[in-house]
Amino acid sequence: MAKKFEQYCPVAHALELVGERWSLLIVRELLKGPKRYTDLADALPRIGTNVLAARLKELEACEVVVKRRLPPPTPAQVYELTPYGVALRPVVRELARWGLHSLPAPTEEDNLVPGWLPDAMETFFAPVAPDGSFEFRIGDELAALVDGEVVAGSVEDPDVLLEASPAAFYYLFVERRWDGVDVEGNRELLEQLLDAAAPVEDPLVV
Amino acid sequence: MAKKFEQYCPVAHALELVGERWSLLIVRELLKGPKRYTDLADALPRIGTNVLAARLKELEACEVVVKRRLPPPTPAQVYELTPYGVALRPVVRELARWGLHSLPAPTEEDNLVPGWLPDAMETFFAPVAPDGSFEFRIGDELAALVDGEVVAGSVEDPDVLLEASPAAFYYLFVERRWDGVDVEGNRELLEQLLDAAAPVEDPLVV
DNA sequence: CCGCATCCCCAAAGATACTG
């Protein structure tokens, strides 16, 4: 936590708090909700237990994370973001939007994390979604978006029903290629959603 | 550049490209414009020349930065962001907005970098500024904002003229305390600008 | 000078084993 950069600059300061390796990935995990130590270790495959412990202590020290003990029914302790930690969501979101541009399409070997689809919808679509209801079925994941709100399960009679493999979904989203994509309902509304999220040219034209 | 995180995740991928120590600070520097090697080294006090060289190579490899040779008048080579590198601006901006909340007020010893004020206006005010013209005189820095555009020098007959020390400006901006702040002109417009940038409660209520 | 490459030293990361 010592001043590594020796600059009076909010960016340098932020990076002193959450710029270490793994820190922002821990935050990304905890943005999905409180998690136990072992669950964090499982979600961050190669982290190494000592590093995880160290990072969590640092994040506690700068009040990004708090350790909390759950009430007796299941007396486990969980790590949880503070409000200041939750405020990192825009940072993580912009990193995701930027990173997606140079991320190759998912292959069969890429083991996508369960729950990635609602997470992705929250990150990419929810902030910019037009009114309307969308249901996405990607691989074995299912998620929906209703008037800008992500809902976990299915939705009745959605305006748009999209079905695709993860790879086809990637190409649709990143390159606007419709091969392998099944759309039922209001396709224009879907295009409107894609254009709003618009990672196809948007960030590169800043 | 090897896969350190072994996850198919845009955030992890982004951090593999620009998550190393110093990388985002180099980007922050280059967002102000192309810079020579030595100028970068000067702007990043404790970086160490080997690390700077290594980071620049990595950033070149992932097409965030390009090395360019200036034409004969001054035959120097400069480093410059690619469009993909410039697309990191939202990431740096959100980091700055987040970091500011736990950054203490500047003291006398904090040697602010020349040009910090237009930079700060670009980061915090320009994206959200209402129409109107503002001139800020903070310490020995001077910058203005006209209809959301930052202009380096002075502006004639601004709607708002603000004068303060760096510390007073900090307290005004972060905690909305007006001690030591001189305002001439449309104070309501200034409050509107501050509320739009609003780091006082905005990110903490996300 | 400017733009690095090399060398040395130490701090931190990775891997594994072990404990309350």
Added chain:
DNA sequence: CAGTATCTTTGGGGATGCGG
């Protein structure tokens, strides 16, 4: 389950060297 302890290896920080 939630870490600590230990060991090895990688990488950063700082100084110096060196060609253009």
